Amino acid sequence: MGTNLAPVADGIESSTGDIEVARILLAVLLAAACGLSWIPKAKADLVSIGLQESGVNGGRITTVDSSNGMAGSLSLSYGSFLLSGSLAQAGTAGALLESTSLSAAVSSSGTLHIWITAQGLASPAGLADIVSDFTVGVLLGSTASITEATFYSAADALYGIGTPLSSVRFAKAASATDFSYIDFTGGLFSITEEYTITLAGPGLVWGTIDTADPPGDPPGDPPLPEPGSLLLLGTSLIGLGIFARSRKRL
Secondary structure, three states: OOOOEEEOOOOOOHHHHHHHHHHHHHHHHHHHHHHHHOOOOOOOOEEEEEEEOOOOHHHOOEEEEEEEOEEEEOOEEEOOEEEEEEEEEEEEOOEEEEEEEEEEEOOOOEEEEEEEEEEEEOOOOEEEEEEEEEEEEEEEEEEEEEEEEEEEEOOOOOOOOOEEEEEEEEOOOEEEEEEEEEEEOOOOEEEEEEEEEEEEEEEEEEEEEEEEOOOOOOOOOOOOOOHHHHHHHHHHHHHHHHHHHHHHHO
């Protein structure tokens, strides 16, 4: 296959020490937040996580995990990047797909695409408002930008981008919500979320995407933010505060 996957090395150069400290801290917070806010469900939805970078595996998407209901990938190096945590879950509390990703570049620049797909989705059926909730809680170091996007595939395709739903580019920590009116009358379908992370050097990025059909919300009626998104954003802000205090002491 020619994939470039390996456990993350223990030794990190001192010039990137601050990025590594923040990466470890936020990885712990990410795991804690996911443990509190994500409840595994016995569902048939297949969730897959794929990585893509130019020059790695011929530029093709490399699937690093695939499982029913939930998928996750921790502590992997891929090309120029360290993937400290990428987790996704499908089909809970009106959510079609929820994901979070913590990524870093240690010594070089590059652009990483993180693809997350939930296949075999059967609900909603008919016309529905789909909410795309985007959050970037942390951008450190030489981060140029992160773009978060959502897609719908009537063909139930893996990493399918047949119908773009929404896309937001972030150059700083922020959040955004967008709505798409979709006709789900073709049977089983898939939802894909994509993180495009561009770094000019050592840096760290933490973002989340929630794609949902909120129960009880008629088309055109914006819902409240997902509790999981609020918790992940809150823990990332706490992590940044601790990180800033630790730098002042050095």
